[in-house]
Amino acid sequence: MTENATFRRSDRAASLQLSEIVQISEAARGLRAQGLDVLTFGTGEPDFPTPDHVIEGAMNAAKRGETTYPPTQGTPAMRAAIAMDAVRFSGFSPDPAEIIVSTGAKQVLSNAFLATVNPGDEIIMPAPYWTSYADMIDFCEAVLVPVECSGNADFRLTPEQLEDAITDKTRWLMLNTPGNPSGAMYSEADLQSLADVLRKHPHVRIVADEIYQHITYEPFVSFRAAAPDLADRTLIVNGVSKSYAMTGWRLGWGIGPTNLIKAMVAVQGQSTSGASSISQAAAIAALEGPQNLLAERCDAFRERRDYVVDALNNVPGLSCAVPGGAFYVYPDCSGCIGKTTPKGDVITSDADLCAYILNEGLVALVPGRAFGLPGHFRLSYAYSMNDLKTGCARIAAALADLK
Incomplete structure (x- = not known):
């Protein structure tokens, strides 16, 4: 052509x-x-x-006619299942209004940055970090502030490093625990130490990507459970891709303060609208079904x-x-x-x-x-x-x- x-x-x-x-x-x-x-x-x-009962849940939803446009924020049943899952596994109880369902956890992150970041805003990123984080930030014309976290520190960000990296332009701290690519995990004490620093800087929000929550060999602690007083500045990102072997279903979610979620819903509404109705039914089956x-x-x-x-x-x-x-x-x-x-x-x-x-x-x-x-x-x-x-x-x- x-x-x-x-x-x-x-x-x-x-x-x-x-x-x-x-x-x-x-x-x-x-x-x-x-x-x-x-x-x-x-x-x-x-x-x-993907577990059989999850596939059956999707098939049954399709046969019931759940094939029309879903709500942009996610179906009420899906958000209720996510809230239940957070109570059961993460130690905090979100309101369904604090939840957005997206086409994969990656879209949750993109929604958040597009909804909150202006050109020149800074996002602190412990390195090593997942490659897509950097490209999302670049696409939003924000500034990635990488902080090298060596193997000697178990690839984890220290409170001192966080304090040194924060400026007046800092918009977000990006955490990933367990981490990709290192597998590093932050303990409850680690998260509380970082929270102590963040309390001194109320202009900084925290996004915690916890997509590998159920693939852990040490005790897992969600950032929102470790620092509940920072819930109004915290976005938790999770999904079914890794834990339930549902990568192709493209279903993830974010849990955060309602003002942030509303802004993310507005962004999503002008890109993809709601996540697949069939994938949401499958994810409900995953969260509500056997967990063994x-x-x-x-x-x-x-x-x-x-x-x-x-x-x-x-x-x-x-x-x-x-x-x-x-x-x-x-x-x-x-x-x-x-x-x-x-x-x-x-x-x-x-x-x-x-x-x-x-x-x-x-x-x-x-x-x-x-x-x-x-x-x-x-x-x-x-x-x-x-x-x-x-x-x-x-x-x-x-x-x-x-x-």
């Missing part, structure tokens, strides 16, 4: 591109197309199926975590911390930087190392630079134990060939 006019991106979209996670997945797909047996550990998606699968699947992830951490720590040049939650490890690979490949190429960065492991070891990993803290890589262990064993062996063999 011939274009009749020159295409021009908007300024706000000029820097947006496919995430490095997607780019690596596509590179792995290209190698597979050549007949190579590539293992991809780059995506954060449970390998478990949460512990069963978490135990399976724990077994995989323990295997991967042990395997990688036995590889010279790698040092892998034990994550407290989620299904990622974020090993330090600085011991491999500066080494030379069998072809004579020097490994100068984590990106070089991941490219080498992909091409020579046929394992796709995501370099730490994508998450704002280079010198590491992310490996998702949301895969079968057989694939993890094969993949870790390939990584070890590839790194053993470095000089």
Whole structure:
């Protein structure tokens, strides 16, 4: 097709591109197309199926005729189920008016930033952080203020770092616990220490992404439960994607003060309107149905975590911390930087190392630079134990060939 006019991106979209996670997945797909047996550990998606009763809940809703436009804020039944779930698992009791249902947790975050952030406003982000956070902030023409949280601090933000990062332009503190990509978890004491700092700065709001709440190997504490007096400044983000293996259903929610939720509903109303009625019915079935699968699947992830951490720590040049939650490890690979490949190429960065492991070891990993803290890589262990064993062996063999 011939274009009749020159295409021009908007300024706000000029820097947006496919995430490095997607780019690596596509590179792995290209190698597979050549007949190579590539293992991809780059995506954060449970390998478990959506539970049968959840699928049945969706089918029954469709048969009942629940296929018309849903309320923009979410159906009353969905918001009631979310409120019940918060009481049961998170230790606080929100009013349904404090809840918005969106097309995935990612849209909740986008709604919040679009509804509250002006150009030049600052958002504090502990690094490493999930890649999409940075792009959302950039799209809103806000300023990302990354705060490096090293492995020596278990990848967690300290109160001193938070205090130093806050300015008059700070609009939000972005927390993710358990965290992607590090699996880091904030204890109740950690959250209360951060809350002590925030109480001194009433212009700063807190968004806590708790999407991995049920994939935890240490006690989980919601920020709103740890600091209930800050509820009028707190947005909790959650959903069914990770815990109930419902990534494709695209259903997430936010819990926050009603003035914020109303502003987010207004934004959502002019983009997607309400989340899929069928997905909401499925999510209700997930939240109201049997919950034993949460512990069963978490135990399976724990077994995989323990295997991967042990395997990688036995590889010279790698040092892998034990994550407290989620299904990622974020090993330090600085011991491999500066080494030379069998072809004579020097490994100068984590990106070089991941490219080498992909091409020579046929394992796709995501370099730490994508998450704002280079010198590491992310490996998702949301895969079968057989694939993890094969993949870790390939990584070890590839790194053993470095000089």
